[in-house]
Amino acid sequence: MADLDLAAVRAFVTVVDEGQFSHAATMLGITQQAVSKRIAKLESQLGVRLFDRGRAGKPTAEGSRMLPFARSLLVAADETVASVRPELRPLRIAVLGERQAASRSIRYYLDRHPASNVEIVVSNAFVTSRDALVSGRADGAFARPNGGPRPLPSGIRALPAYLEPLHMLVGKDHPLAGRSAVTPADIVPYPVWVPGASVPSEWADYYREFSEFSGITIRTDPDPGAGMKPAFSEKSSAAFDLVLDRIAASDSLATFSGDGFLAPWNPNIRRLPIVDPTPAYPHALLWQPANTHPALPPFLAHFRANYNGDIATDCWIPEIDRPIFG
Structure with missing residues (x-):
């Protein structure tokens, strides 16, 4: 068997995470047809179907068994590259969902900084964007900085990104x-x-x-x-x-x-x-001060400069969030 195509493996994992081929295409920055071709190539190489054709984005039993190994393979590949070329690793920013304002604000940033290498890490209600930051899966996270069952560790920095x-x-x-x-x-x-x-x-x-x-x-x-x-x-x-x-x-x-x-x-x-x-919901951009990714400072500077704090006086936000959001 030929070596697995990492791009095809990444497409497989992204479709599972996003639940739809179209959403995966958006996350990967390619067309839906290209995603389908990568999946078809991987299925042909493995000799099994990875997705239930009746339910787009739902893995078959074989796909479900493969998923944790595919994730580990991608992590190992990314870490291998980062070990010798840290500047080539994407800046990973966690958001709660692809429809959220945070996702759209990142795409706004990328439209104006096309050379930036930023990867959106989509979390969910059970493994949140704050969790992704704390676990090291992300370099930054959009989230409310206060509240929740697991307070943020001391030392994590926060800047006001958007009052929604x-x-x-x-x-x-x-x-x-x-x-x-x-x-x-x-x-x-x-x-x-x-x-x-x-x-x-x-x-x-x-x-x-x-x-x-x-x-x-x-x-x-x-x-x-x-x-x-x-x-x-x-x-x-x-x-x-x-x-x-x-x-x-x-x-x-x-x-x-x-x-x-x-x-x-x-x-x-x-x-x-x-x-x-x-x-208004207070979205902060959170990060670890020890993070040395070269793409992080300009990313932080963009959101610091574009915070819509001019509306804060007309908004209700929890008092605990006022010191950050004004």
Whole structure:
């Protein structure tokens, strides 16, 4: 058997992590057709199917057995290169999901710094971007710097990257659907469903603190209606699609979404800015001060210079975050 093609192995792991060939193509910076060709080449070489053709992105039993070894192979390959050419290793930045504002802000940076070698590490609700930084899987992480079940180790630095105003998403038949904007007081009579906040996390603490401040009832149960399928899973992007479908069909439920979150299109959803005050999620860029990756200083400088702190005075954020975000 010929040696395995590392690019094909990387494509395989990325498809599993992203759950879809199209998302993997975006992460790898290649076309979906190129991803498919790499997977086909690897399957031909191994003589087995790695993905269930009926469910895109779901590995077969053979693919599942191969996955941990494929991950180890990529780590070994990357570390081999980094041992002699550290400047060639990508700057790894962890984010919570591919639809999040942080992912989009990194792509904005790359569009303006095309020579930069930055790799997005997509985490999830159970292994967060903060976890990726602490474990050494990432050189930096976008996350709220406070809250969560596992406080950040002392010594980790944080700079304010982005205050993300929250919007209220409702179905077209919701009593507030016709408003151009709403206040927290307007929202109080109506339940807001945020199933992702059921997982102990820094964002769950954020929503709890906002509920205490505003009096808004924030529900985190996975099933807000009889017979509904649970709407939260490790794949946060797919889970949000289910939440949005449920909101669109309801005349009473609502949910929150950041203004930088790339929500799927739904003609029956209305997006309402929240004002007086505007709740904003505090995204910080976190890093280890001992990190010597040459691409880290310019990356930090970009986000330090582009922080939208001019909106801070009109926003509500938890008091514990004020010293960093202003």
